[in-house]
Amino acid sequence: MQTITPYKPLALAVLLALSAGASQAQSKGKPTAAEAHRFLEQTEAKFDKLNVDSARADWVGSNFITDDTEAIAAYFGELQLDASGKAALAARRFNGLKLPEADARKLKLLQLSLMLSDPKERADYAAARAALNGAYGKAKYCPPDGRTCMPLGELEKVLANSRDPARLQDAWSGWHAQAPAYKQRYADFVTLSNKGAREMGYADTGAMWRSAYDMPPGAFAAEMERLWQQVKPLYDSLHTYARHKLRAQYGADVVPATGPIPAHLFGNMWSQTWDNIYPILKPAGAGSSFDLSKVLEERKTSAKQMTEYAEGFYTSLGMQKLPATFWERSLLTKPRDRDVVCHASAWPIDGKDDVRIKMCINPTAEDFTVIHHELGHVYYFLEYKDQPVLFRNGANDGFHEAIGDTVALSITPGYLKKIGLMTEDPDPKGDIAELLKRALSKVAILPFAYSVDKWRWDVYAGKTQPADYDKTWWQTREQYMNVKRPAPLQANGFDAGAKYHVAADVPYARYFLADLLQFQFHRALCREAGYTGPLHQCSIYGNEKAGKKLQAMLQMGTSKPWPEELKAISGEDRIDGNALLEYFAPLKAWLDEQNKVLAAAQKG
Numbered sequence: 193m194q195t196i197t198p199y200k201p202l203a204l205a206v207l208l209a210l211s212a213g214a215s216q217a218q219s220k221g222k223p224t225a226a227e228a229h230r231f232l233e234q235t236e237a238k239f240d241k242l243n244v245d246s247a248r249a250d251w252v253g254s255n256f257i258t259d260d261t262e263a264i265a266a267y268f269g270e271l272q273l274d275a276s277g278k279a280a281l282a283a284r285r286f287n288g289l290k291l292p293e294a295d296a297r298k299l300k301l302l303q304l305s306l307m308l309s310d311p312k313e314r315a316d317y318a319a320a321r322a323a324l325n326g327a328y329g330k331a332k333y334c335p336p337d338g339r340t341c342m343p344l345g346e347l348e349k350v351l352a353n354s355r356d357p358a359r360l361q362d363a364w365s366g367w368h369a370q371a372p373a374y375k376q377r378y379a380d381f382v383t384l385s386n387k388g389a390r391e392m393g394y395a396d397t398g399a400m401w402r403s404a405y406d407m408p409p410g411a412f413a414a415e416m417e418r419l420w421q422q423v424k425p426l427y428d429s430l431h432t433y434a435r436h437k438l439r440a441q442y443g444a445d446v447v448p449a450t451g452p453i454p455a456h457l458f459g460n461m462w463s464q465t466w467d468n469i470y471p472i473l474k475p476a477g478a479g480s481s482f483d484l485s486k487v488l489e490e491r492k493t494s495a496k497q498m499t500e501y502a503e504g505f506y507t508s509l510g511m512q513k514l515p516a517t518f519w520e521r522s523l524l525t526k527p528r529d530r531d532v533v534c535h536a537s538a539w540p541i542d543g544k545d546d547v548r549i550k551m552c553i554n555p556t557a558e559d560f561t562v563i564h565h566e567l568g569h570v571y572y573f574l575e576y577k578d579q580p581v582l583f584r585n586g587a588n589d590g591f592h593e594a595i596g597d598t599v600a601l602s603i604t605p606g607y608l609k610k611i612g613l614m615t616e617d618p619d620p621k622g623d624i625a626e627l628l629k630r631a632l633s634k635v636a637i638l639p640f641a642y643s644v645d646k647w648r649w650d651v652y653a654g655k656t657q658p659a660d661y662d663k664t665w666w667q668t669r670e671q672y673m674n675v676k677r678p679a680p681l682q683a684n685g686f687d688a689g690a691k692y693h694v695a696a697d698v699p700y701a702r703y704f705l706a707d708l709l710q711f712q713f714h715r716a717l718c719r720e721a722g723y724t725g726p727l728h729q730c731s732i733y734g735n736e737k738a739g740k741k742l743q744a745m746l747q748m749g750t751s752k753p754w755p756e757e758l759k760a761i762s763g764e765d766r767i768d769g770n771a772l773l774e775y776f777a778p779l780k781a782w783l784d785e786q787n788k789v790l791a792a793a794q795k796g
């Protein structure tokens with residue numbers, strides 16, 4: 193259920209549990225600045241305790257999925273919803289009042305919350321949320337031919353490693369066949385969520401989500417489209433190149449010459465990152481390039497060691513070692529004997545030092561990056577823990593998602609050599625290969641990260657009804673990603689629900705923003721470190737000057753509007769695709785050249 197994990201919707205506001213503070217704020221007479229301040233103080237004091245209880249309930253609910261833990265998580269979710277809704281309403285009393293900047297900001301943040309005044313609706317909302325989280329975590333594909341049932345992790349391995357289109361399609365369809373079981377629940381949840389958003393004066397939940405970026409919701413939607421148009425040409429070049437290579441691999445019957453490409457061929461369940469098909473896409477003539485997964489596997493790198501590598505990066509920047517409780521309380525490997533939500537997440541349990549991650553770590557290059565991503569959240573928690581409760585969050589949710597990825601951009605061959613994970617010298621001619629590998633995650637994800645909420649905004653706005661969930665999901669994916677469903681639409685299907693963030697109701701625009709922001713941060717930190725070479729070769733490992741700059745931003749939490757925080761670290765006050773385009777410029781030129789040659793060869 194709702195936790196203070198940063199990747200959950202409007203975490204802070206929804207969490208704000210308050211009762212006495214709310215009733216005091218409704219006192220008679222003209223509101224005053226002093227009263228607003230008192231109200232906020234009381235509110236924040238209460239959160240400290242209430243947040244811990246609910247975070248623990250959520251933690252247990254996701255780590256041991258049973259009917260009881262689901263009920264406990266739902267119970268606390270309901271309490272939170274009640275309390276945060278009341279606090280949000282109470283905060284309205286002070287709107288329009290002249291207040292110190294910090295208080296005004298806190299009151300604004302408080303109002304980014306759902307409010308369901310009907311207790312039954314509140315209970316239903318919380319129960320649906322907990323049930324959806326559990327249903328996703330428990331889902332398994334049990335093939336009709338009697339093979340053993342496969343959880344998501346195993347199906348993902350098939351998608352990553354098999355080159356047999358029939359097997360790929362079986363794993364893909366097997367997973368996507370699980371979500372219809374919770375489609376009705378999701379549709380009911382959307383209705384309730386919208387009611388809650390409307391009680392707070394938002395048009396719908398999507399509009400509330402878009403209001404969390406220090407600008408009006410319409411302006412935010414326009415920003416997303418502007419940014420997408422900025423980076424689209426690079427995606428198109430990568431997609432065209434991928435088509436040539438996939439056709440060569442699978443043949444013209446499987447991969448069409450034009451139009452969308454079947455989604456099961458990209459090495460990933462949602463075709464959101466394409467790293468796993470690098471062996472198919474690698475530049476002709478590129479040697480057997482360095483394979484980090486192979487090294488990690490051969491060395492039997494444990495989940496703890498993987499985490500220590502990531503910790504080592506952050507401490508090299510001058511940050512503290514992880515607290516002992518992190519190691520005692522985190523879940524780093526998939527338990528054999530019970531269901532857990534394996535989707536990686538980071539948890540600020542008490543707003544102070546009790547920080548944890550929950551991740552089923554495997555010794556692969558992909559998880560090596562994901563663990564740096566998760567520790568980015570954890571270090572953000574640790575750095576802003578001295579902020580007032582209401583400011584303990586990312587500048588916006590895209591910032592929270594970008595920190596670990598910024599650090600992971602510094603995992604260069606040079607860095608791997610330095611820490612002994614790579615024994616050979618980095619190949620000076622391997623630049624394009626390295627850039628291509630990076631693009632397979634960072635460029636490939638852009639239209640996916642945009643389309644998830646493009647779809648969801650319409651669902652929340654009522655423009656897409658449950659009967660059309662799949663129709664519009666695939667229209668959106670075809671339009672932006674240029675991929676298609678590998679099989680005809682199923683009656684009453686729910687393909688969007690096969691993605692964690694839809695089932696768990698976590699907004700997704702944050703990953704789109706993060707994908708751009710991380711290159712802005714990387715460029716700024718490399719400059720801070722005095723680096724002047726090509727961006728893709730820069731690693732800030734061991735550079736305390738860059739570390740200080742990063743830390744200063746992390747420590748601000750969400751105390752200032754995000755453009756100010758962006759300016760402080762990068763000198764820019766807009767999120768922009770320019771740094772990403774600069775990073776990949778040599779690859780773009782190479783892709784366009786390849787595409788010309790490959791197209792000519794196809795004709796000839």
Ligand code: X8Z
Pocket residue numbers: 199535536537562565703
């Ligand atoms: O969900 C995540 C993180 C946890 S916040 C592992 N990510 C998105 C996804 O997996 O879909 C990271 C990038 C995109």
Ligand code: ZN
Pocket residue numbers: 199565566569592593
């Ligand atoms: Zn994350």
